[in-house]
Amino acid sequence: MHQYTTDMYEGMLAETVMVQGYKGDAINAYFARPLGPGPFPGVVLIPHMPGWDEWYRETTRKFAHHGYLSLSPNIYFRFGHGSPDDVAAKARGSGGVADDSAVGDAEGCLRLLKSLALSNKKVGVFGTCSSGRQAFLSACRLKGFDAAVDCWGGRVVMSKEELTPQRPVSPIEYTKDLSCPLLGLFGEEDENPNPQQVQLLEQELKKYGKKYEFHMYPKAGHGFFYYDRPGYRQEQAVDGWKKLFAFLEEYLGTAT
Amino acid sequence: MCTGIVETAEVSGSGKGPRGWFKLEQVNVSYDHPSDAPLENALNIDFVNQREGPGARVAVELSPESARKLVKAILTALSQTVTAVSEASDRT
Numbered sequence: 001m002h003q004y005t006t007d008m009y010e011g012m013l014a015e016t017v018m019v020q021g022y023k024g025d026a027i028n029a030y031f032a033r034p035l036g037p038g039p040f041p042g043v044v045l046i047p048h049m050p051g052w053d054e055w056y057r058e059t060t061r062k063f064a065h066h067g068y069l070s071l072s073p074n075i076y077f078r079f080g081h082g083s084p085d086d087v088a089a090k091a092r093g094s095g096g097v098a099d100d101s102a103v104g105d106a107e108g109c110l111r112l113l114k115s116l117a118l119s120n121k122k123v124g125v126f127g128t129c130s131s132g133r134q135a136f137l138s139a140c141r142l143k144g145f146d147a148a149v150d151c152w153g154g155r156v157v158m159s160k161e162e163l164t165p166q167r168p169v170s171p172i173e174y175t176k177d178l179s180c181p182l183l184g185l186f187g188e189e190d191e192n193p194n195p196q197q198v199q200l201l202e203q204e205l206k207k208y209g210k211k212y213e214f215h216m217y218p219k220a221g222h223g224f225f226y227y228d229r230p231g232y233r234q235e236q237a238v239d240g241w242k243k244l245f246a247f248l249e250e251y252l253g254t255a256t
Numbered sequence: 257m258c259t260g261i262v263e264t265a266e267v268s269g270s271g272k273g274p275r276g277w278f279k280l281e282q283v284n285v286s287y288d289h290p291s292d293a294p295l296e297n298a299l300n301i302d303f304v305n306q307r308e309g310p311g312a313r314v315a316v317e318l319s320p321e322s323a324r325k326l327v328k329a330i331l332t333a334l335s336q337t338v339t340a341v342s343e344a345s346d347r348t
Binding site: 049050051079081082083085086087088089090092093094095096129130143152155162164167193221222224229230231 | 258259260262264282284286287291292294295296300302304306309310311313315327
């Protein structure tokens with residue numbers, strides 16, 4: 001956990017950059033990093049379904065404040081530009097971001113972060129809601145991530161009827177390929193994923209001997225970190241953030 | 257796309273967005289997280305013209321109960337229109 005004291009110098013650079021994403025496409029991304037020579041651990045923040053929005057930019061800066069090279073790709077880039085909610089709505093009406101595309105964009109960010117001279121060569125992946133699912137998928141389908149955080153990712157467990165051309169495989173099927181430790185934060189009152197689905201994923205992780213840490217919060221539902229939504233739960237969110245940064249510190253290290 | 261519940265239909269008509277009126281081509285109806293309505297999931301209706309970009313959108317986010325009221329109101333209005341049209345046809 002970043003120990004902030006009032007006598008410390010602190011600086012951050014946050015800006016939009018271009019990265020090579022899925023199929024080599026140049027897409028924009030929001031990059032926030034602490035000032036200083038590093039080396040710093042890195043985190044890829046895949047944006048959630050409401051879009052590449054203000055909450056994700058704030059969260060990207062939050063990770064930078066805690067000492068991470070933080071990169072959030074605009075996985076909605078291919079749907080055009082406009083306000084984040086308009087672009088996300090266009091994606092939703094077109095069947096959503098394809099899993100291959102989201103994973104490809106995460107891979108591009110992973111490569112970029114690991115290539116930086118500022119990097120300690122440890123990179124994690126973080127996502128909430130639909131991007132919690134995509135973070136899990138990325139950690140399974142890609143080699144190179146050192147930690148993954150899935151916050152209430154819905155539809156990691158999918159029925160055959162739920163599969164679509166954009167999402168042709170239920171992510172739980174990839175569990176055997178999970179390539180790094182996984183942190184999962186969930187709410188007991190969530191319907192998507194519900195506690196039974198989280199349990200199924202946990203059974204699968206145990207079956208394949210994967211390193212994971214799950215926390216199921218009582219009196220919380222979906223999206224309990226989102227301070228601007230009715231599902232925000234202060235106590236659970238504060239504890240969740242603590243657990244999240246402790247987990248990342250364990251597997252990614254801290255800035256030296 | 258947390259729930260994945262989306263239905264789409266081709267429509268014709270006009271919608272008024274932030275840049276004024278535009279031709280509608282499609283309506284997307286989803287039950288998923290709203291952007292603004294204080295609900296975990298809402299019945300979201302987006303009237304769009306995909307060719308004019310993401311901004312060509314008239315959006316509403318309704319509670320399920322409100323959505324049902326809307327459906328009922330539309331069907332009631334349409335049934336009166338059908339009656340009026342058929343009555344007009346009968347007179348001619």
